[in-house]
Amino acid sequence: MDRKNQEELPSDLTKEQLLAMYRKMQLIRGFEGTAKKYFEAGEIGGFLHLSVGQEAVPVGTCSALRKDDYITSTHRGHGDVLSKGCEVKRMFAELYGRTDGYCKGKGGSMHIADFSQGIIGANGIVSSGIPIAVGAALSIRMRGTDQVAVSFFGDGATAEGSFHEALNLASLWQVPVIFVCQNNLYALSQPWSHSARDGNLVERAQSYHIPAESVDGMDVIAVYRSVEKAVDRARSGDGPTFIEARTYRFMGHYVGDPGAYMPEEEQEEWRKKDAIAKLRRQLKMWGYLTDKVDEQIATDIEAELQDGIEYARSSVIPEPREALNDVYVHFDYLGRPLKEESNHA
Amino acid sequence: MREITYREALKEALIEEMKRDERVFLLGEDIADPFGSAYKVTLGLSSIFGTDRVIQTPISEQGFTGAAVGAALTGMRPVVEFMYIDFTTMAMEQLVNQAAKIRYMSGGQAKVPVVFRTQGGPGRSSAAQHAQSIEALFHHIPGLLVAMPSSAYDAKGLLKTAIRLDDPVIFIEQKLLYNTKGEVPEEEYTIPFGVADVKRNGTDCTVVATSMTVLKALKAADILAEEGISIEVVDPRTLFPLDIETIVESVKKTSRLLITHEAPERGGFAAEVAAQVANLAFDYLDAPIQRVCAPSVPIPFARNMEDYIMIDESKIADRVRKLIRGDI
Ligand SMILES: Cc1ncc(C[n+]2csc(CCOP(=O)(O)OP(=O)(O)O)c2C)c(N)n1
Numbered sequence: 183m184d185r186k187n188q189e190e191l192p193s194d195l196t197k198e199q200l201l202a203m204y205r206k207m208q209l210i211r212g213f214e215g216t217a218k219k220y221f222e223a224g225e226i227g228g229f230l231h232l233s234v235g236q237e238a239v240p241v242g243t244c245s246a247l248r249k250d251d252y253i254t255s256t257h258r259g260h261g262d263v264l265s266k267g268c269e270v271k272r273m274f275a276e277l278y279g280r281t282d283g284y285c286k287g288k289g290g291s292m293h294i295a296d297f298s299q300g301i302i303g304a305n306g307i308v309s310s311g312i313p314i315a316v317g318a319a320l321s322i323r324m325r326g327t328d329q330v331a332v333s334f335f336g337d338g339a340t341a342e343g344s345f346h347e348a349l350n351l352a353s354l355w356q357v358p359v360i361f362v363c364q365n366n367l368y369a370l371s372q373p374w375s376h377s378a379r380d381g382n383l384v385e386r387a388q389s390y391h392i393p394a395e396s397v398d399g400m401d402v403i404a405v406y407r408s409v410e411k412a413v414d415r416a417r418s419g420d421g422p423t424f425i426e427a428r429t430y431r432f433m434g435h436y437v438g439d440p441g442a443y444m445p446e447e448e449q450e451e452w453r454k455k456d457a458i459a460k461l462r463r464q465l466k467m468w469g470y471l472t473d474k475v476d477e478q479i480a481t482d483i484e485a486e487l488q489d490g491i492e493y494a495r496s497s498v499i500p501e502p503r504e505a506l507n508d509v510y511v512h513f514d515y516l517g518r519p520l521k522e523e524s525n526h527a
Numbered sequence: 528m529r530e531i532t533y534r535e536a537l538k539e540a541l542i543e544e545m546k547r548d549e550r551v552f553l554l555g556e557d558i559a560d561p562f563g564s565a566y567k568v569t570l571g572l573s574s575i576f577g578t579d580r581v582i583q584t585p586i587s588e589q590g591f592t593g594a595a596v597g598a599a600l601t602g603m604r605p606v607v608e609f610m611y612i613d614f615t616t617m618a619m620e621q622l623v624n625q626a627a628k629i630r631y632m633s634g635g636q637a638k639v640p641v642v643f644r645t646q647g648g649p650g651r652s653s654a655a656q657h658a659q660s661i662e663a664l665f666h667h668i669p670g671l672l673v674a675m676p677s678s679a680y681d682a683k684g685l686l687k688t689a690i691r692l693d694d695p696v697i698f699i700e701q702k703l704l705y706n707t708k709g710e711v712p713e714e715e716y717t718i719p720f721g722v723a724d725v726k727r728n729g730t731d732c733t734v735v736a737t738s739m740t741v742l743k744a745l746k747a748a749d750i751l752a753e754e755g756i757s758i759e760v761v762d763p764r765t766l767f768p769l770d771i772e773t774i775v776e777s778v779k780k781t782s783r784l785l786i787t788h789e790a791p792e793r794g795g796f797a798a799e800v801a802a803q804v805a806n807l808a809f810d811y812l813d814a815p816i817q818r819v820c821a822p823s824v825p826i827p828f829a830r831n832m833e834d835y836i837m838i839d840e841s842k843i844a845d846r847v848r849k850l851i852r853g854d855i
């Protein structure tokens with residue numbers, strides 16, 4: 183892609199849309215920085231996989247989606263679900279294991295879901311969200327709506343059978359699913375070259391007869407445009423699309439992993455491509471962002487994050503016995519019929 | 528005697544067996560240096576043995592499990608690592624329909640000498656897909672052996688045996704045990720499969736415990752001892768083959784049996800032990816057999832909910848008191 187093109191004032195995106203993308207990327211980075219701080223302070227438990235560096239991919243993607251479209255996400259899903267519409271405060275409440283969290287404290291960082299806005303689940307199992315998204319797309323077609331389903335997953339997931347089976351099914355069925363591979367060049371400690379002999383994912387997807395392209399995942403506008411095209415295709419009944427977004431995580435696999443396997447120079451090089459810095463530069467160049475507004479955005483986000491933490495801290499701690507609920511719709515965990523629900527059976 | 532961690536004990540077993548037999552090799556995700564596996568059991572091994580024998584795989588559980596089976600059928604002795612027992616489900620077909628059955632289906636021609644090492648158990652807010660105890664799934668499958676060491680000593684001795692056996696072994700470690708220390712001799716030793724270990728002698732109640740719950744049962748024994756109640760803690764060490772004789776001998780002495788594990792109660796290993804003891808020692812029992820197991824629910828994320836479903840010494844001690852009082 184030539185530089186001039188990228189820097190040209192976009193005619194397909196308004197100032198408001200671009201500023202919203204910028205703000206969302208900042209919010210995600212702020213959210214994860216804050217989560218890391220309280221994780222390290224011992225207030226948040228479990229695992230914390232940060233997507234710092236990758237924000238442009240989910241923000242670009244979800245900017246092209248509607249509220250009623252579906253996404254499936256991964257263990258590294260904070261950015262994906264925040265982009266789709268999750269609120270900071272309820273995310274924090276979940277990370278704190280509180281009743282106001284999206285999953286009442288039962289899921290935690292890796293399992294955030296909000297069915298009211300199409301977030302049908304982050305996932306602790308690598309690749310398992312991919313066929314689920316294909317199923318959501320099948321359901322869209324069967325129900326005759328014009329929704330689309332997006333599956334976010336990492337480069338590492340492409341080595342799993344689920345990935346290949348899902349692509350094959352989507353191709354066969356021509357369902358409205360968009361595969362968005364966030365290729366951050368690592369699957370835990372393993373560089374991309376250890377996952378695949380030939381790192382060309384576009385060709386792989388094309389071999390299933392799925393239209394595919396690779397985009398610069400450090401360029402939110404490029405991601406948006408690519409997904410926008412895919413969404414058009416999906417909504418008009420032209421089937422699946424595969425998008426590889428090349429990106430990078432600026433941190434280790436999870437908080438606590440020093441990332442010893444990521445060469446320093448490589449990290450340096452990718453930090454220079456930071457998508458947030460890039461969009462800031464562009465917005466200023468286009469006259470869409472002043473230093474003053476930029477500072478205001480930062481201040482607002484800081485306040486939102488601090489409020490979110492306060493909300494989480496003051497949210498009710500679940501009753502321990504709550505662990506026994508939500509196993510089944512019709513029965514309790516011992517198999518006894520639940521009154522209200524079993525009437526519908 | 529020197530003390531080393533459970534993790535170090537496992538690593539020593541791997542190193543010794545890889546030196547002893549060049550057919551032994553490791554296969555799994557992120558097991559090579561510098562990362563050296565999620566729980567660091569294989570840290571340093573790729574530097575000693577090279578990446579030809581410490582083979583790091585892509586995230587392809589079904590693929591590498593099948594590959595291990597294929598290599599085992601043709602003269603090699605793979606030791607596979609599943610980062611979490613939860614991920615064995617990705618490879619269930621190869622484990623259940625292939626590894627477990629090929630010897631039988633081939634009329635005894637084939638041997639499948641593979642060890643599938645993995646780790647399970649709650650305790651770190653790892654939530655529903657990273658903290659399960661699904662040993663019962665494997666215990667149920669004819670053709671698989673299942674080991675669950677609770678101490679550094681058992682971990683080393685059982686892993687060495689597992690590697691030398693010609694049958695497929697599901698070898699289940701526990702994430703909270705890796706840092707626990709125990710006495711392990713410098714000299715070489717192995718522990719046979721199917722031999723339980725009485726971790727503590729007692730007279731009033733037999734407590735059969737596995738993996739992490741052995742430690743909890745031993746703590747309960749200390750608490751109860753102060754109240755004048757003496758429990759015998761039996762660790763079967765291998766769920767299959769099961770040393771039922773040692774358990775029955777103990778029950779004949781104590782007349783009471785409690786079985787505890789971290790896995791959900793329904794359809795768990797405890798049910799098998801209970802059924803066998805009811806059959807073999809019914810006349811010796813003074814009270815109904817008790818299970819102290821997790822409620823049959825997924826593992827919740829929030830720490831307090833996770834604590835609620837986990838087995839601790841007080842849950843075991845409370846139930847033993849009730850048993851002794853005849854309060855059941
Ligand atoms: C089936 C399965 N195997 C292994 C893991 C352990 N694991 C968690 S994340 C991860 C790496 C995933 O890499 P990638 O798909 O590229 O996503 P990224 O972490 O880079 O976002 C691994 C191996 C898992 N969660 N699920």
Ligand SMILES: [Mg+2]
Nearest residue numbers: 336337368369
């Ligand atoms: Mg990756």
